[in-house]
Amino acid sequence: MAEREREYEMGDAELEVLRALWELRSATVRQVLDYLRSHGRHVAYTTVQTFLTRLEQKGVAKSDRRDLAYVYRATVSRERVSRSRLRSLLTQLYDGAAGPLVLQLVRSETLTPDELGELQKLIDRLDSRTKRTNP
Amino acid sequence: MAEREREYEMGDAELEVLRALWELRSATVRQVLDYLRSHGRHVAYTTVQTFLTRLEQKGVAKSDRRDLAYVYRATVSRERVSRSRLRSLLTQLYDGAAGPLVLQLVRSETLTPDELGELQKLIDRLDSRTKRTNP
DNA sequence: CCCGACCTACTACTTATGTCGGAGGAATCC
DNA sequence: GGATTCCTCCGACATAAGTAGTAGGTCGGG
Incomplete structure (x- = not known):
C-alpha cells in the first residue's frame, strides 16, 4: 500500500x-x-x-x-477528520506548507466579515507573539 | 457512482x-x-x-x-488541482464555507512572518472593500 | 394467527486504485 | 552477433469503495 x-x-x-x-x-x-x-x-x-x-x-x-x-x-469529531484530511492535502500538494493554501483560500473564497474579524484577531495575536520573541 | x-x-x-x-x-x-x-x-x-x-x-x-x-x-497546473481538491474538501466537510477552514489552518499550522504579512495585506484590502460597500 | 413493516446478517457485483510480471522490439556493448 | 539493457504493450490480481439483493428474525394489528 x-x-x-x-x-x-x-x-x-x-x-x-x-x-x-x-x-x-x-x-x-x-x-x-x-x-x-x-x-x-x-x-x-x-x-x-x-x-x-x-x-x-x-x-x-x-x-x-x-x-x-x-x-x-x-466516535471522531468533524474537526479531527477535517484536520487529518487537510494535513494530507497540505502534504500532497504543498509539501506541508500552510501559507500558500491559506492565501489561496482567503483570495478565492468568500469569508464573512465575522470570519475576517476572527482572522484579524488571530493574526494580531500571532504577530505580537512574534515580536516578543523577535524584538 | x-x-x-x-x-x-x-x-x-x-x-x-x-x-x-x-x-x-x-x-x-x-x-x-x-x-x-x-x-x-x-x-x-x-x-x-x-x-x-x-x-x-x-x-x-x-x-x-x-x-x-x-x-x-x-497538462494541468498544481494550482488547478489544488483548487479543485480544496473545494471538494470544503464542500465535504464545511458545506463550502471557507472561514472555519482558514481559521483552523492559521491556528494549527505555522505560517512564516512573510506569509502572515501577506495575509494581513489581503485582509486589509478585503476590509476596506467591505467598508466602502457597507459604510 | 397471519400480514406487512422493520431490522440484521450475508453475499455479491462493479469500478477504481495500487502494483507488477512477461512478451517482444530496438539500441548498445563487448 | 549474442547478451544486456531499455522501452512499450498487455494482462493480471488484490483491496477498497459504492451499491444493492436476499434470507430470515421480530413486532404490532386485525
Missing part, C-alpha cells in the same frame, strides 16, 4: 454517512437514510447499513443496540 | 506521479521512477508506467515520443 497511513481513511460516500452522524448526533440506519434522502442523496437502505458497518470497522463510529435497532454515533 | 463529478479525480499514488511531472517539467517513465526513488518511494518501473498511462487517460498529462522513450508532461 502507498506508505501513507492517513488516519481517517474513507471514501466520499462513507464520509457523507459520517456527516449524517455528526448532524444527527446519533441515529439508526433508517434515520441516516432519511437524512440523506432529505438532502437529495438516494441510496438503498442496505447501502447505508453497509456504510455504517464499515465506518464502525474503521473505528470512526460505534453502535449500540436500542430496542430493536442499532443506534450509531460517530 | 457518487454523483460528484470532481474535476481531477485520482488516487494518492497517481497524484505523486503527477507531482513528479510538475517538478521535472517533463520526464520519461524512468526519470519519474528515479525521482520517486530519490524521494524514498519504491515502486516498479511498470507501476510508474501504468500511472502515467492512467494520468494521460484522465487528461491531466500528455505524452510525446522522443527518441525511443515517451516523454510525459502535466
Whole structure:
C-alpha cells in the first residue's frame, strides 16, 4: 500500500454517512437514510447499513443496540477528520506548507466579515507573539 | 457512482506521479521512477508506467515520443488541482464555507512572518472593500 | 394467527486504485 | 552477433469503495 497511513481513511460516500452522524448526533440506519434522502442523496437502505458497518470497522463510529435497532454515533469529531484530511492535502500538494493554501483560500473564497474579524484577531495575536520573541 | 463529478479525480499514488511531472517539467517513465526513488518511494518501473498511462487517460498529462522513450508532461497546473481538491474538501466537510477552514489552518499550522504579512495585506484590502460597500 | 413493516446478517457485483510480471522490439556493448 | 539493457504493450490480481439483493428474525394489528 502507498506508505501513507492517513488516519481517517474513507471514501466520499462513507464520509457523507459520517456527516449524517455528526448532524444527527446519533441515529439508526433508517434515520441516516432519511437524512440523506432529505438532502437529495438516494441510496438503498442496505447501502447505508453497509456504510455504517464499515465506518464502525474503521473505528470512526460505534453502535449500540436500542430496542430493536442499532443506534450509531460517530466516535471522531468533524474537526479531527477535517484536520487529518487537510494535513494530507497540505502534504500532497504543498509539501506541508500552510501559507500558500491559506492565501489561496482567503483570495478565492468568500469569508464573512465575522470570519475576517476572527482572522484579524488571530493574526494580531500571532504577530505580537512574534515580536516578543523577535524584538 | 457518487454523483460528484470532481474535476481531477485520482488516487494518492497517481497524484505523486503527477507531482513528479510538475517538478521535472517533463520526464520519461524512468526519470519519474528515479525521482520517486530519490524521494524514498519504491515502486516498479511498470507501476510508474501504468500511472502515467492512467494520468494521460484522465487528461491531466500528455505524452510525446522522443527518441525511443515517451516523454510525459502535466497538462494541468498544481494550482488547478489544488483548487479543485480544496473545494471538494470544503464542500465535504464545511458545506463550502471557507472561514472555519482558514481559521483552523492559521491556528494549527505555522505560517512564516512573510506569509502572515501577506495575509494581513489581503485582509486589509478585503476590509476596506467591505467598508466602502457597507459604510 | 397471519400480514406487512422493520431490522440484521450475508453475499455479491462493479469500478477504481495500487502494483507488477512477461512478451517482444530496438539500441548498445563487448 | 549474442547478451544486456531499455522501452512499450498487455494482462493480471488484490483491496477498497459504492451499491444493492436476499434470507430470515421480530413486532404490532386485525
